[in-house]
Amino acid sequence: MVFLISTGIMAQTKEGVVIYERKQNMHRSANEEMRAMIPEFNISKQMLLFTEQQSLYKALPEDEAPDPFNNKSGAVIMLGGRSSETYVHFGENRKVKATEIFGEAFLITDTINKHNWKLVDETKTIAGHLCKKAVTTTKSVRQTVRISAAGKEPDKVNPPTPKPEDIEVVAWYAVDLHSSAGPENYMGLPGVVLEVDVDHNGIVFSAQEVRPLSDLSQLKAPKKGRKVTPEEYNKEMKKIVENMGSGPIQIRSGM
DSSP states (O other), rough: HHHHHHHSOOOOOEEEEEEEEEEEEEEGGHHHHTTTTTTTTTEEEEEEEOSEEEEEEEEEEGGOSOTTTSSSOOOOOHHHOOOOOOEEETTTTTEEEEEETTEEEEEEEEEOOOOEEEEEEEEEETTTEEEEEEEEEEEEOOOEEEEOOSSOOOOOSOOOOOEEEEEEEEEEEETTTOOOOOOOTTTOOOSSEEEHHHHTTTEEEEEEEEOOOGGGGGOOOOOOOOEEOHHHHHHHHHHHHHHHSSSSSSEEEOO
C-alpha cells in the first residue's frame, strides 16, 4: 500500500536550491560601434534558495569576479548587477534588495511585484522536473547603450526619452516544487519558476540544477547598505544615467 501511494502521488518539495544560467543579449541595446567591442551575450550563474515562505536570489560566489563588461577600453558598465541579492518573504509581502553602484551599497525594501500571470496548458521537463507554462506582459523601457569613438565629442543632442513598451514574459514553473519563488522579479506562480524568457530571448533564465537546501541559516535578508525606498533608489539611478549620458559611454534609460 505504501508503495502504491508513493508512486501514485507526486512528492512535493518545499525547500531547495536552484542554479540558473542567466543569458542576456547585449547587442540588442548597443549601437554598431559598441557591438564590435562586446560579446553578444552576458552569461552568468545565479542561485535561488527557497522555502514555502521565503526565497533569496543572488549570484553564485564564483561569478562574483571582476565583470568582463567593465569600463576598460570603453566597454559597458553594468549598474548594480553581480553584487546584488534579493530576499523575499511571501507571507509578509515583503522584498529586500541589496545592490551596489560604483562602490555605494543600497538596501531597498518594497512589496512583492504582482504579475498578472495567465496559466497555459503546456508542459515540459526542466532539470528533471515537470513544469507548466505561464505568460504575462509587463511594461518596461528598453535600455540603449552607445559609445562615442575616441577623439570625438559625445553626442550633444539627447534623443527623446524612451516610453515604456509591452514586454512579453514566458515562465515555466515546477509543479512539484511547492513555493512561489523565482529568479529576480519573476515569481508568484503555483511552483518554483525554473525557466523565464523575457522579451523573446532578450534575457533568459534556465535552471541547470535543483538540489536540497542543506543550511536554512543561509536564507536571510541582507542588511548591508544605505536604506532607501524604491523611489529614492530610482532617483539615484536617474542621476547616474544622466551623468553618463554626456560621456563617451551613454546609457539612455533601461529595462
